Amino acid sequence: MRIGIYGYGNLGRGVEKALAKNPDAELVGVFTRRNPETVKTVTGAPVYAAERATEFEGQIDVMILCGGSATDLPEMTPQMVRHFNVVDSFDTHARIPEHFQKVDEEALRTAHTALISGGWDPGLFSLARLYMNIALPDGRDYTFWGRGVSQGHSDAIRRIPGVRDARQYTVPIAEAVERVRAGEMPELSTREKHLRECYVVAEEGADRDEIEKTIKEMPNYFADYDTTVTFITEEELKRNHSALPHGGQVIRSGKTSEANGHVMEFSLKLDSNPEFTGSVLLACARAVAKNYARENYGCMTLFDVAPADLSPLSSEELRAHML
Amino acid sequence: MRIGIYGYGNLGRGVEKALAKNPDAELVGVFTRRNPETVKTVTGAPVYAAERATEFEGQIDVMILCGGSATDLPEMTPQMVRHFNVVDSFDTHARIPEHFQKVDEEALRTAHTALISGGWDPGLFSLARLYMNIALPDGRDYTFWGRGVSQGHSDAIRRIPGVRDARQYTVPIAEAVERVRAGEMPELSTREKHLRECYVVAEEGADRDEIEKTIKEMPNYFADYDTTVTFITEEELKRNHSALPHGGQVIRSGKTSEANGHVMEFSLKLDSNPEFTGSVLLACARAVAKNYARENYGCMTLFDVAPADLSPLSSEELRAHML
Numbered sequence: 001m002r003i004g005i006y007g008y009g010n011l012g013r014g015v016e017k018a019l020a021k022n023p024d025a026e027l028v029g030v031f032t033r034r035n036p037e038t039v040k041t042v043t044g045a046p047v048y049a050a051e052r053a054t055e056f057e058g059q060i061d062v063m064i065l066c067g068g069s070a071t072d073l074p075e076m077t078p079q080m081v082r083h084f085n086v087v088d089s090f091d092t093h094a095r096i097p098e099h100f101q102k103v104d105e106e107a108l109r110t111a112h113t114a115l116i117s118g119g120w121d122p123g124l125f126s127l128a129r130l131y132m133n134i135a136l137p138d139g140r141d142y143t144f145w146g147r148g149v150s151q152g153h154s155d156a157i158r159r160i161p162g163v164r165d166a167r168q169y170t171v172p173i174a175e176a177v178e179r180v181r182a183g184e185m186p187e188l189s190t191r192e193k194h195l196r197e198c199y200v201v202a203e204e205g206a207d208r209d210e211i212e213k214t215i216k217e218m219p220n221y222f223a224d225y226d227t228t229v230t231f232i233t234e235e236e237l238k239r240n241h242s243a244l245p246h247g248g249q250v251i252r253s254g255k256t257s258e259a260n261g262h263v264m265e266f267s268l269k270l271d272s273n274p275e276f277t278g279s280v281l282l283a284c285a286r287a288v289a290k291n292y293a294r295e296n297y298g299c300m301t302l303f304d305v306a307p308a309d310l311s312p313l314s315s316e317e318l319r320a321h322m323l
Numbered sequence: 324m325r326i327g328i329y330g331y332g333n334l335g336r337g338v339e340k341a342l343a344k345n346p347d348a349e350l351v352g353v354f355t356r357r358n359p360e361t362v363k364t365v366t367g368a369p370v371y372a373a374e375r376a377t378e379f380e381g382q383i384d385v386m387i388l389c390g391g392s393a394t395d396l397p398e399m400t401p402q403m404v405r406h407f408n409v410v411d412s413f414d415t416h417a418r419i420p421e422h423f424q425k426v427d428e429e430a431l432r433t434a435h436t437a438l439i440s441g442g443w444d445p446g447l448f449s450l451a452r453l454y455m456n457i458a459l460p461d462g463r464d465y466t467f468w469g470r471g472v473s474q475g476h477s478d479a480i481r482r483i484p485g486v487r488d489a490r491q492y493t494v495p496i497a498e499a500v501e502r503v504r505a506g507e508m509p510e511l512s513t514r515e516k517h518l519r520e521c522y523v524v525a526e527e528g529a530d531r532d533e534i535e536k537t538i539k540e541m542p543n544y545f546a547d548y549d550t551t552v553t554f555i556t557e558e559e560l561k562r563n564h565s566a567l568p569h570g571g572q573v574i575r576s577g578k579t580s581e582a583n584g585h586v587m588e589f590s591l592k593l594d595s596n597p598e599f600t601g602s603v604l605l606a607c608a609r610a611v612a613k614n615y616a617r618e619n620y621g622c623m624t625l626f627d628v629a630p631a632d633l634s635p636l637s638s639e640e641l642r643a644h645m646l
Contacts (some may be wrong), residue, residue, distance in 0.1 A: 017580045021461045097643050117646055124454060126646045127630055128589075131447060133645065134606035134633040135599065138344045183592075256602050257340045260594035266451075267590075269506075271583035276458065279579050283457035303641050307450055308626040310457040318626050320420050322456065323440055323449045 001289045003282070004056060006031045006080065007066035008039055008047070010244065011089065014278025015064050016042050022282055024312045028060050054083050061292075062087060062285035066278075078102040081299075082110045085292050087284045089119040089277060096122070104299035113292040114299045118284035119277040120268060121145070125250050127302055128266035132252035136262060139254015140185045144172035144193060148246025148273060156221045157198055160214050162206030165234065167241040171195040172248065183253040183263050196227040199241055201234050246273035283310045324612045326605070329354045329376060329403065330389035331362055333567065334412065337601025338387050339365050345605055347635045351383050377406050384615075385410060385608035389601075401425040404622075405433045408615050410607045412442040412600060419445070419624075427622035436615040437622045441607035442600040443591060444468070448573050450625055451589035455575035459585060462577015463508045467495035467516060471569025471596060479544045480521055483537050485529030488557065490564040494518040495571065506576040506586050519550040522564055524557045569596035606633045 001024060005012045008030050019027050020043070029046045032039050036047040048056075053063070063084035067076050069092045077088045081103055090099050096117055107114045117123065121143070129141055150170045157166035176193050179186045198215055202208055212229040215222055232240075249267035256262065270276045284302070287309040291300070308315050313322075324347060328335045331353050342350050343366070352369045355362050359370040371379075376386070386407040390399050392415045400411045404426055413422050419440055430437045440446065444466070452464055473493045480489035499516050502509045521538055525531055535552040538545055555563075572590035579585065593599045607625070610632040614623070631638050636645075 014579070021579065093646065096646055097639065100642055120458075122646045124458065127454065129645050130630050130634060130641065131450065134609075134630075135443075135447065135603050137602075137635075256337070256344065256595065256598035260598050262594060262599050263592040265588070265590045267588045269586040271585060272579065275579035275583050276585050279460075280458050286457075301642060301646055303631040303638065303646065304629050306627050306629050307453050311453060312460075315626065316420065318453065319423055319624060322452050323416065323419055323445045323624055323626065 001025050001061040001286060002028050002059065003285060004028050004031060004053070004060040004063040004084070005045075005066060006050065006053060006063050006076070007072065008032045008034075008041070009066065010274035011278055011281075012066035013042055014272070014274035014276070015066060015281055016045060016278070017275055018279040018282040019043070021279065022286075022312070025282060025285070028056060053080070057083050060084055061289050064088075064281050064285055066281075074099060074102075077114065077116060078106045081107045081112050081114045083112075085113045085288050087115045087118055087281050087288055089123070089281060090116050091119065091122055093122065100299050100301070108298045111295075111297050113288045113297055115284045115288050115301065115305070116299060117301050118281045120270075120280060121248070123277075123280055123302055124268070125248070125266070128250040129252070130303060132250065132264045132266075136252055136254035136256070136264065138256070139252050139262075141250060141252035142180045142188070142193075143248065143250050144177055144180075145248040146170035146172050146194065146246065148248070148270070149241075149244050151244075153196065153198075153221055156218060157200060157215055160211055162203050162211050163200055164203050165201040165237055167199045167237060169197040169199075171197055177249070177251070180251045180253065181263060181265065183261050185253055190224040191226055194225060196222055196225045198222075198227060198229045199232050199237060200229060201237050202231055243271065244273045246270050246276075286310060286312065324348050324384040324609060325351050325382065326608060327351050327354060327376070327379060327383040327386040327407070328368075328389060329373065329386050329399070330395065331355045331357075331364070331370070332389065333597035334601055334604075335389035336365055337595070337597035337599070338389060338604055339368060339601070340598055341602040341605040342366070344602065345609075345635070348605060348608070351379060376403070380406050383407055384612045387411075387604050387608055389604075397422060397425075400437065400439060401429045404430045404435050404437045406435075408436045408611050410438045410441050410604050410611055412446070412604060413439050414442065414445055416445065423622050423624070431621045434618075434620050436611045436620055438607045438611050438624065438628070439622060440624050441604045443593075443603060444571070446600075446603055446625055447591070448571070448589070451573040452575070453626060455573065455587045455589075459575055459577035459579070459587065461579075462575050462585075464573060464575035465503045465511070465516075466571065466573050467500055467503075468571040469493035469495050469517065469569065471571070471593070472564075472567050474567075476519065476521075476544055479541060480523060480538055483534055485526050485534050486523055487526050488524040488560055490522045490560060492520040492522075494520055500572070500574070503574045503576065504586060504588065506584050508576055513547040514549060517548060519545055519548045521545075521550060521552045522555050522560060523552060524560050525554055566594065567596045569593050609633060609635065
């Protein structure tokens with residue numbers, strides 16, 4: 001399958017690296033809104049201006065959209081699906097129904113296939129929640145994230161006056177995880193589930209107390225959490241905090257009868273969030289290509305995809321070796 | 324959906340209990356090869372002789388086949404699918420392709436839908452392996468089972484002369500699990516992955532040394548493992564070993580680039596293997612009923628089922644609440 005990468009940040013590079021591990025896929029090109037001459041790809045793949053993408057209609061089987069969920073994808077996915085089969089990693093949970101509907105309409109109108117919200121959350125974690133719910137309908141599930149870098153929270157800190165750079169780690173609270181794992185089904189507040197650790201590089205002469213206060217009191221992002229703020233130098237940030245690890249777990253416990261309880265858990269420990277997400281998106285592109293070949297048009301999510309469609313192996317091989 | 328349970332041992336009772344947790348399903352009846360008058364169901368569901376099952380054609384949407392994989396299901400599933408949509412938990416991994424083909428032929432010929440090898444291994448563990456492989460194509464996966472009762476190994480001990488009863492626990496070796504979890508990708512022999520613990524009730528006057536030797540040297544079942552044999556009384560067996568716990572984990576580690584590795588894990592801790600398996604089979608029945616309604620006939624496995632089809636929720640509800 002012939003792949004295009006639309007948007008070339010961390011995630012775009014992750015998809016590009018994933019291509020080396022998936023011999024059934026080849027990269028046609030990277031499309032960027034920056035000046036293509038200033039963009040150097042990891043593997044030397046050709047770079048084109050985003051406006052030229054439509055010239056590649058018919059030469060790309062699936063375009064993987066690597067924009068952000070806040071402002072890029074809500075416009076980009078419904079627009080690009082008019083020309084290509086597409087995959088995105090739209091992760092604003094509350095706006096998924098609306099995004100799905102827009103993409104579905106355009107995909108059906110133009111006879112294309114789209115998969116939105118691929119990746120790990122939404123994505124593999126969503127699948128874990130669904131499979132756990134069907135196996136244990138009488139139960140309760142919990143999602144913990146981290147220890148990992150939250151891009152959104154890091155950005156929120158960077159917007160504070162006097163902050164030069166910042167990195168925010170979301171940290172699950174071990175005691176809460178253990179209680180859930182033990183099948184206790186506790187009632188947990190936001191504060192009891194995760195901590196937020198902030199590493200901040202301040203501008204020279206900035207009021208550090210004021211920055212710390214602004215972070216800790218920021219509504220939605222930090223106010224509901226126990227938050228630590230540590231000021232570090234730019235060198236320390238580069239040396240110790242330039243990786244983008246992440247992960248977490250979905251845990252569900254429940255009962256099948258008065259006597260018998262069960263605990264299910266799916267966990268990820270990722271050295272690089274964008275590389276792992278990129279790898280999942282490439283598998284999603286495979287499912288999109290297969291469904292398009294069956295004239296199964298419209299928008300789907302991983303909930304609608306038969307797992308076999310994500311694999312390069314045939315159904316016979318899967319039954320023989322993986323079942 | 325109207326459900327029939329065909330075969331009424333531990334698994335059949337597990338399915339029956341699962342019905343209480345799935346309000347979209349109702350139980351039409353239990354079918355047994357024993358004298359129906361001697362069978363008392365957990366919930367008071369009616370019991371019929373197995374030969375009478377075909378009288379219920381048209382009154383049962385999905386028949387859940389709760390026979391054993393060694394001798395029952397290879398005959399039972401291809402035969403029953405001529406009359407009903409069916410689900411089974413066929414778990415002889417090596418014979419799955421052959422079983423699939425037989426069931427598929429009969430299902431297509433008679434316009435029915437079947438799902439084979441439902442449950443957790445094969446089943447949810449197979450799904451975990453597949454999703455992990457598509458996310459991390461360059462990696463290695465490991466499956467550990469237990470601590471849990473293996474019915475097959477317990478039966479093998481019971482067939483030894485001088486043994487009145489026995490219970491065998493498969494126990495994963497913690498050190499091996501930890502090495503895999505750490506992303507080491509070790510080469511592990513059979514002996515390095517699992518222990519086998521046997522609790523045996525001997526007949527009076529039986530030669531215990533001979534029994535222990537026979538167990539430990541039994542090819543396939545025990546010879547390749549470190550096996551412990553503990554003789555206990557019938558009372559102890561009843562008191563301490565009458566539950567059927569099980570579980571285990573699938574772990575895959577791999578790399579997306581030279582620099583970045585990842586570890587994925589899916590684990591189950593089950594108080595009752597048959598109740599949990601029964602609950603998964605009931606969800607499989609839901610997917611079978613949906614696919615039958617779409618005239619999607621033939622045999623499938625969980626690899627072929629869109630996850631949404633396993634859920635009683637609509638696609639809209641799933642996207643809004645679980646993605």
